Amino acid sequence: MLRLEKRPQPSRGWTYGAPVLAVFLTIVLGMGLFALLGKDPLVAIRTIFWDPIFGPFAHFYRPEIIKKAAPLVLIAVGLSFGFRAGIWNIGAEGQYIIGAICGAAVALAFYPMDARWLIFPLMIAAGVLGGFLWAMIPALLRVRFNTNEILVSLMLVYVADVLIKAFSIGVLRNPEGFGMPGSRNLRQYPSAANLDLIPNSGLHWGSLVALFAVIFAYILFTRHHFGFQVRLAGQSPRAARFAGINANRLVILCLGISGALAGVAGMFQVAGPSGQILGSFPSFYGFTAIIVAFLGRLHPVGILCAGLIMALTYIGGQAAEAQLNLPAAAILTFQGMLLFCLLAVDVLTNYRFRLGQGEAR
Amino acid sequence: MDINPILLLAALMVASTPILLAAIGELVVERAGVLNLGVEGMMIVGAVCGYIAGHSSGDPYLGFLGAVFAGAAVSLVFAVLTQFLMTNQVATGLGLTLFGLGLSALIGMRAEGTPDLTVAKLALPILSDIPVLGAILFRHDLVVYLSILLVAGVWAFLTYTRAGLILRAVGENHEAAHALGYNVRLVRVLAILFGGGCAGLAGAYISLVRVPQWIDGITAGAGWIALAIVVFASWKPWRLIAGAYLFGGVTVLQLNLQAEGLKIPVEYLSMAPYLATIIVLVMIRAGRAPASLGKPFHPSS
Numbered sequence: 001m002l003r004l005e006k007r008p009q010p011s012r013g014w015t016y017g018a019p020v021l022a023v024f025l026t027i028v029l030g031m032g033l034f035a036l037l038g039k040d041p042l043v044a045i046r047t048i049f050w051d052p053i054f055g056p057f058a059h060f061y062r063p064e065i066i067k068k069a070a071p072l073v074l075i076a077v078g079l080s081f082g083f084r085a086g087i088w089n090i091g092a093e094g095q096y097i098i099g100a101i102c103g104a105a106v107a108l109a110f111y112p113m114d115a116r117w118l119i120f121p122l123m124i125a126a127g128v129l130g131g132f133l134w135a136m137i138p139a140l141l142r143v144r145f146n147t148n149e150i151l152v153s154l155m156l157v158y159v160a161d162v163l164i165k166a167f168s169i170g171v172l173r174n175p176e177g178f179g180m181p182g183s184r185n186l187r188q189y190p191s192a193a194n195l196d197l198i199p200n201s202g203l204h205w206g207s208l209v210a211l212f213a214v215i216f217a218y219i220l221f222t223r224h225h226f227g228f229q230v231r232l233a234g235q236s237p238r239a240a241r242f243a244g245i246n247a248n249r250l251v252i253l254c255l256g257i258s259g260a261l262a263g264v265a266g267m268f269q270v271a272g273p274s275g276q277i278l279g280s281f282p283s284f285y286g287f288t289a290i291i292v293a294f295l296g297r298l299h300p301v302g303i304l305c306a307g308l309i310m311a312l313t314y315i316g317g318q319a320a321e322a323q324l325n326l327p328a329a330a331i332l333t334f335q336g337m338l339l340f341c342l343l344a345v346d347v348l349t350n351y352r353f354r355l356g357q358g359e360a361r
Numbered sequence: 362m363d364i365n366p367i368l369l370l371a372a373l374m375v376a377s378t379p380i381l382l383a384a385i386g387e388l389v390v391e392r393a394g395v396l397n398l399g400v401e402g403m404m405i406v407g408a409v410c411g412y413i414a415g416h417s418s419g420d421p422y423l424g425f426l427g428a429v430f431a432g433a434a435v436s437l438v439f440a441v442l443t444q445f446l447m448t449n450q451v452a453t454g455l456g457l458t459l460f461g462l463g464l465s466a467l468i469g470m471r472a473e474g475t476p477d478l479t480v481a482k483l484a485l486p487i488l489s490d491i492p493v494l495g496a497i498l499f500r501h502d503l504v505v506y507l508s509i510l511l512v513a514g515v516w517a518f519l520t521y522t523r524a525g526l527i528l529r530a531v532g533e534n535h536e537a538a539h540a541l542g543y544n545v546r547l548v549r550v551l552a553i554l555f556g557g558g559c560a561g562l563a564g565a566y567i568s569l570v571r572v573p574q575w576i577d578g579i580t581a582g583a584g585w586i587a588l589a590i591v592v593f594a595s596w597k598p599w600r601l602i603a604g605a606y607l608f609g610g611v612t613v614l615q616l617n618l619q620a621e622g623l624k625i626p627v628e629y630l631s632m633a634p635y636l637a638t639i640i641v642l643v644m645i646r647a648g649r650a651p652a653s654l655g656k657p658f659h660p661s662s
Binding site: 141148151152154155158159162170328329335337339344346 | 398438442446447448449451452453455456457459460461462463464466467470577581582585586588589592628629631632635636638639642643659
């Protein structure tokens with residue numbers, strides 16, 4: 001009989017091997033899904049995973065991948081702090097939306113003033129602050145009233161969703177927009193636009209900040225006392241208490257960091273790729289980033305790779321939607337399967353399969 | 362203002378039923394020591410499958426039945442991952458929600474409704490003739506009664522039966538239950554399947570009765586509110602009813618105020634159920650959660 005046995009120590013090989021195996025398994029399962037939908041599975045997989053990077057139109061797709069990956073990586077790096085410490089910020093989507101609203105509101109307040117040196121930094125600050133404050137609601141409620149941060153942060157996603165819809169037809173609506181919903185397009189306002197720094201490279205300020213966040217998080221985790229506290233609190237809350245780690249401070253810091261990064265991601269998104277405050281602005285990135293964080297094993301460098309892979313499934317998915325008529329929902333299902341596979345193969349890291357009966361089961 | 366309180370309260374019961382159904386399922390799951398955050402995902406899969414099964418067969422009750430099986434089927438994924446592959450329950454539950462949202466949109470693309478599918482109201486004899494109360498409480502469809510019966514059944518099961526005692530033991534201390542020779546995993550898998558079935562039924566009630574239509578993302582956070590209500594109820598079945606009806610009340614009142622054309626813009630009113638959830642979570646000191654809630658269990662350790 002096949003049974004599981006706990007490893008004395010997590011396997012190093014599988015720590016790195018598991019995500020690769022998970023991606024592979026998902027591709028196999030995904031081929032089954034695409035076949036069920038009546039698409040040629042090999043063509044679908046090639047369209048999603050190969051063509052955007054190496055295909056004949058790759059020069060068009062590659063910058064798009066980087067632009068998609070930027071918010072995912074930013075949010076996921078922030079989430080990785082809390083997830084390591086066992087603090088579950090599930091409402092990054094809400095913080096992302098609020099960051100976008102705050103950033104855009106600053107830009108719109110200055111419109112049409114021409115002062116990029118002042119407006120753009122202020123927008124970044126507003127995005128950071130907006131996301132941070134939105135995350136402080138679950139953080140402070142947890143610290144003060146011991147409420148569940150998962151539920152509170154999640155409820156605030158729905159609230160943020162309502163707010164952006166209301167603002168897009170209310171206070172932030174474009175006064176010259178002929179009554180259409182949506183704010184002014186920030187891409188057409190040079191002082192606020194977050195465009196590619198080198199044309200068609202996909203590198204805008206958000207991508208650079210995402211890269212910077214990865215490096216910063218790496219240093220924090222490996223070299224700084226705070227990173228140690230986060231890891232200790234996650235692995236052994238009891239030991240953390242004895243070590244004198246202030247759990248409340250950790251909750252506030254972890255939620256604050258993830259909120260701030262999600263907020264700034266939203267601001268870069270609204271000033272760049274999206275351009276407008278619009279009811280359709282929320283795009284599930286805050287939730288997809290959860291998958292990215294786990295796919296990257298809560299490690300900054302891993303998250304960077306995972307963000308790029310996830311962005312690839314989006315861009316490839318869009319290509320497959322256009323070329324093969326593959327429904328957009330199939331990609332969401334595919335991403336969900338990826339998370340399942342990843343969690344499932346993780347068992348190999350901490351356990352090993354053994355044949356035969358063990359001692360007392 | 363011209364809101365008929367009797368109609369309002371009757372509508373409240375209909376609005377609360379999906380939340381109550383999903384919550385009673387999750388309560389059993391959590392009492393067995395498992396935290397399944399995938400309620401929203403199971404609900405929406407139940408919603409789309411129930412809708413399709415109901416409309417293609419022409420019988421809403423077949424739709425409900427299909428939804429129960431669909432909800433249980435997706436919860437099986439969660440059960441296998443968390444119980445046999447020892448995955449993190451929080452992450453797996455979230456995965457289930459994301460997966461369910463995608464899968465339901467995929468299945469729902471071809472969902473077609475027939476216009477005249479209605480779930481019959483069942484006025485209970487004698488009781489429904491009581492003035493005021495009769496109209497509020499006793500003129501509903503079967504599922505509304507079923508949801509109350511389920512709460513009573515779960516309460517009796519947990520309080521008076523041996524199986525209920527074992528389930529609670531597994532939730533409080535899985536090591537001890539294991540040492541006593543109970544099959545911890547089996548109990549938990551069954552509890553998860555029950556929770557999935559309830560969530561599926563709850564979803565189908567939204568798509569077949571409450572709305573009734575299939576729209577992407579139709580559950581709109583009801584699954585998460587159900588999770589909050591379990592905390593609100595301190596894991597005690599009867600308190601779920603109070604919690605669910607409170608939220609149903611906020612939802613219905615909010616809709617009625619919108620219809621009344623109140624000064625507050627419509628958009629802001631629709632925040633009310635979510636804000637109410639947060640406020641309640643803050644105000645209610647949650648009771649003690651089952652001691653093994655969310656902890657992974659491996660029989661060898």
